Amino acid sequence: MTTDEVPAQVGERTLTRWLATWGGVVAWVGAVLPTAMSHHRQEVPLAWWPLALVTLACFVGVSAGWVRRHGLAVTVLGVAAALAVTALWGTDQTSPVMLVLMAGAGAWVLSWRATAGLVVFLSLALAFLLATRSTSAVWTLIYASLMSFAALMIHVVIREGRSVVAAERLATELAAANARLLTANGQLEAAQARLAEASRAQERLRISRDLHDGMGNQLTALSLTLDLLGREVTGPATESIAQAKLLAAGLLRDTRNIVSHLRESKSSVRDEIARLARALPRPHTSLDLAADLDEVSEPVGEALVRVVQESLTNVARHSSAENAWVQVVRSEGLVHFEVRDDGSGARTVRAGNGLSGMAERVALLGGELTWSTNPGAGFLITGWIPDVAPVSSGAPATDERASIDS
Secondary structure (H helix, E strand, O other), X not given: OOOOHHHHHHHHHHHHHHHHHHHHHHHHHHHHHHHHHOOOHHHOOOOHHHHHHHXXXXXXXXXXXXXXXXXXXXXXXXXXXXXXXXXXXOOOOOOOHHHHHHHHHHHHHOOHHHHHHHHHHHHHHHHHHHHHOOOOHHHHHHHHHHHHXXXXXHHHHHHHHHHHHHHHHHHHHHHHHHHHHHHHHHHHHHHHHHHHHHHHHHHHHHHHHHHHHHHHHHHHHHHHHXXXXXXXXXXXXXXXXXXXXXXXXXXXXXXXXXXXXXXXXXXOHHHHHHHHHHHOOOOEEEEEEOOOHHHOOHHHHHHHHHHHHHHHHHHHHHOOOOEEEEEEEEEOOEEEEEEEXXXXXXXXXXXXXXXXXXXXXXHHOOOEEEEEEOOOOOXXXXXXXXXXXXXXXXXXXXXXXXXXXX
């Protein structure tokens, strides 16, 4: 069963309840009308009319679900009024319709066994009342059958209604579980991408260390040896030694450049944000990223990636949005960012760890992050970060990298 089918079935259950209520009202009118139009209406006891109205009110209140909290008490009152109506007008054979109505109403608030007991009690009471009027027992059988049928139909509706409620709860839980699964899958793919990037970075560092400690040191030693030989050797070999020194110096310079490139290489901010957007199956994310975004400092780039990651994860986890938009612009020494979606929004938002963590991360870099939402307007996160992140107190002002020159 899909979530679209459940509201339809709940609506059908409500419609069935109202049809049963209006059907009872029509039956009540059909029972009262002959008495009101009869030429014996002057003989009807005065109390018969208000008791008939009390029976109708009790039936409608219970059947329509207006008195759920006091349904049992109202049912007892209605049964008493229906018995009184049937007993007061001795020559009327339509008054027992009131008993049929209350048997059906009782089925809404009583268990199956209690309803069966109520039907038996009303049937015996009706048999006694009709017997005192010397009325044929056929009427007792007819009304007893009608009471049983009404109670049975109501219990069928109740059982189907409970099944629909259970199906609705199950469908809601399945939808929530599916959303959590999709979010977890997106987070897993993003984590795998970050792990792969970290593995590549570690491999680059390992290669740079191997070049530095191996080839770099050997080339340095070779240059020193050639320099010593150049001082000690004379004659034609001097030219060959000078050429070898130039070749060694060139190789050493190339090695230094390679090591420096390997150590300074970092993942592209644009590529990382694009990878995060692709990793989540929902929402569909459109990116508008500055062409020179990869030129921002490493702390700023890391903060931007984390803000986009947390924002898109929140959209997938907490909203029904199908689309999201991410925009990052560099302008006048600032990096402006915006993440918005087309979800249903909310009147108020309680800042959890995710939103607070993003705001704190941006504030540490001297920036600001804000959010806003309105019903039907989705969720919006905006902010800015200085293009050059401030240096924290106590932190080194420069990046202390091991140099091959050492």
